[in-house]
Amino acid sequence: MNASPPGAVVTGIGIVAPTGIGAEAHWRSVLLGKSGITRITRFDPDGYPVRLAGEVPGFEAAEQVPNRLVKQTDRWTHLGLAAAAAALDDAGVDPAAVPEFEMAVVTASSSGGTEFGQHEMTRLYTRGPSWVGAYQSIAWFYAASTGQISIRHGMRGPCGVLCCEQAGGLDVIAQARTLVRGDVRLAVTGGTDAPLCPYGLTAQLATGQLSTVDDAARAYLPFDEAACGYLPGEGGAVLVVESAAAAAERGAGEGYGTILGHAAGFDPPPGSEREPALRRTVERALADADLGPSDVDVVFADASGVAERDRAEAEAISAVFGPRAVPVTAPKTLTGRLYGGGAALDVATALLALRDGVIPHTVGPTRVAGGCAIDLVLDGPRYRPLDTALVLARGHGGFTSALVVARADRHRRRTA
Template identity: 75%
Template sequence: MPTDDTAPVITGIGITAPTGIGVEAHWAAVLAGKSGIDLITRFDPTPYPVRYAGEVSGFSAEERVPSRLIQQTDHWTHLALAASEAALADAQVDPATLPEYEMAVVTSSSSGGTEFGQHEMEALYQHEPEWVGAYQSIAWFYAATTGQVSIRHKMRGPCGVLCGEQAGGLDAIGQARRLTRRGARLVVTGGTDASLCPYGLTAQLSTGLLSTVADPARAYLPFDRAASGYLPGEGGAILVLESAASAAERGAREPYGRVLGYAAGFDPAPGSGRPPALARTARQAIADAGLTPDDIDVVFADGAGLPAQDRAEAEVISGLFGPRGVPVTVPKVLTGRLYGGGAPLDVATALLSLRDGVIPHTVGTDELAAGCELDLVTEQPRTAALRHALVLARGHGGFNSALVLGR
C-alpha cells in the first residue's frame, strides 16, 4: 500500500457546531447520537415552513471574540474566529514564532454575513441611509472570515476563500494542501456558516430542498425511504494544516491525520446526457492519494436527504466499492447541513474516527431506500481498524468534491 510521508498533516482542530463547542464535546455528542437539531431560537420561526435547525447553543461571542470585532463582523465570522483560536491552541502553535509570509488562511463560505446584512438592510428601509454602518461593506462579504483570521494572527501568506456551498469546505482544504506544496508552512483552513435569520432562511427555502416535516427526528433522513430533504444548521470547523516538514521542525505532537488526496468536479448541464461528476471526482481523489478503492475503510457521505440525490450518491459509492462494500456514515444528521462549514466538520469527524478506530452511526435512518445498496452504519457506532477515509461533498448548483484522509 503506498504511503506519502510528505503529505501535509492536520495538527489542530477547532469546532463550533450544534453538536458542541470543542473537539471532545463534539465527538462525545456524535458517538452518543445526541442531536443538535432543535427549534430555532435566533428568531421566531413560527411563520416559516421550516422551524428546526442546528444552532450552536452556548456560544457567546463576548467570551470568545474581541469586542471591537463583534461590532464589525457577522455571527458566521464570530464562530470562525473562535474555532481558529481553538485550532491554533490545539496545534500548540504560536503564530508569532513563524514567518508571517509563510502562513496562509483559506476558508470556505456559502452565504457570507447574512444576519449582519439583514440588520443593515432593516436600518436602511426603516430609517435613512445614514443609519447603515460602514462595516456593512465588509461584514457581509464572503471573504470576511479569511480576512479577519489573517489580520488577527498576522498571517500574510497567500489567502483566499472558496465558494462552492457544501463542497467548498473540501475545496478550501484542497487549496490549503496546494499552498503547503508551494512553500507555506502552515495554513488555517476549513470554514463555518450561519444563515439562521429570516433573510437567510427565506433564501434557503427558495431552493425547495429543505424538509418541512414537523418532527425534527424524522425531517433529515439521508438514504432512507422516507427522505424528504434536509434541515439547515450553523457552525463548522477550522483546521490547522501544516507541511510535514514544518510540523516536524517545530516538534508538533502527533497529528490527527494526513491529507492524501483531493479532487473537484462540476456536474454537466441538465439534459446534456453526460453523467454527474461525483463518481469521477471520487476516483480521482483516491488515485491522487496513490490508493485504490480497496484501501478506503470508511466513507463520510454527502447525504443530502433528497431521494434522487441520495440514490445517485449511493450508486457512486456502490459502483466504486461494490454493493455494501464499505462502511458509510452521515454524522451531519445531528447538525443539519452547514453549507460552507459542513464538509470541514465532516473532515474533523473523520479524523477523530481514524484516531479512535470508531465509525459514528447515522441517527434516524432505519430503512434504506430502493437503490441504496450501502453498508450504512446505523443504530450505534461501529469499531473498526481504520487507515483511510473518503469524505464526499456536493454543493447546490453542481459543485462536488472528494478528500482522502490517512492516519
C-alpha cells in the same frame, strides 16, 4: 502504493457546531448520537415552513471575539474566529513565533454575512441610508472570515476564500495542502456558516430541498425511504494544516492525520443525460491519493436527504466500491447541513474517527431506500481499526468534491 509520509498533516482542530463547542465535545455527541437539532431560537420561526435547525449551543461572541469585532462582523465570522483560535491552540502554535509570510488562511464561504446584512437592510428600509453602518460593505463579504483570521493572528501569507457551498469545505483543505507543499509552513483552513436568520432561511427555501417536517427525529433522513429533504445549521470547523517537515521541526509530531488526495468536479447541466460528476471525482481523488477502492475504510457521505440526490450518491459509491462494500456514514444528521462549514466538520469528524478506530453511526434513518445499495452505518458506532476515510461533499448548483484523509501513523503501519 506510496509508503512515504505525505506532505500535509492536520495538527489542530477547532469546532463550533450544534453538537458542541470543541473537538472532544462534538466527538462525544457524535458517538452518543446526541442531536443538536432544535426549534430555531435565533428568531421566531412561526410563519416559516422550516422551524427546525442546528444551532451552536451556548456560543457567546463576546466571550470569544474582541468587542470591536463583534460589532463589525457577522456571526459567521465570530464562529470562524473562535474555531480558528481553538485550532491554533490545539495545534500548540504560537503565530507570533512563525514568520508572518509563511502562514496562510483559506476558508470556505457559502451565505456570507447574512444576518449582519439583514440588519443593515432593515435600517435602510425603515430609517434611511444614513443609518446603514460603514461595516456593511465588508461584514457580508465572502472573504470576511479569511481576512479577520489573518489580521487577528498576523498571517500575511497567501489568503483566499472559495465559494462552492458545501463542497468548498473540502476544496479549501486541498488548497491548504497545496500551499504547505510550497513555501508556506502552516495554513488555517476550513469553514463556518451562520444562515439562521429570516433573510437567510428565505434564501435557502428557494432550493425546494429543505425539510418541513416538525419532528426533529424524522426531519432529516438521508438514504431513508422516508427522506424528505435536509435541515440547515450553523457552525463548522477550522483546521491547522502544516507540512510534515514543519510539524516535525517544531515537535508537533504527526498530528491527527494526513491529507492524501483530493479531486473536484462539476455536474453537467440538468437534462443533459450525462452522468453526475461524483463517481469520476471519487475515482480521481483515490488516484491522487495513490489508493484503490479496497484501501478505503469508511465513506463520510454528502447525504443531502433529497431522495433523488441520495440515490445518485449511493449509485456513485456503489459504482466505485461495489454494492454495500464499504461502510457509509453521515453524522451531519445531528447538526443539519452547515453549508460552508459542513464538509470541514465532516473532515474533522473523520480524523477523530481514524484516531479512535470507530465509525460513527447515522442517526435518524431506519430503512435504507430502494436503489441505495450502500452499507449505511445505523443503530450504533462500529469499532474497528481504521486507516483511511473518504469524505464527499456536493454544493448547490453542481459543485462536487472528494477528499481522502488517513490516520496519522498509516505510513508506518503499512510498512511495518
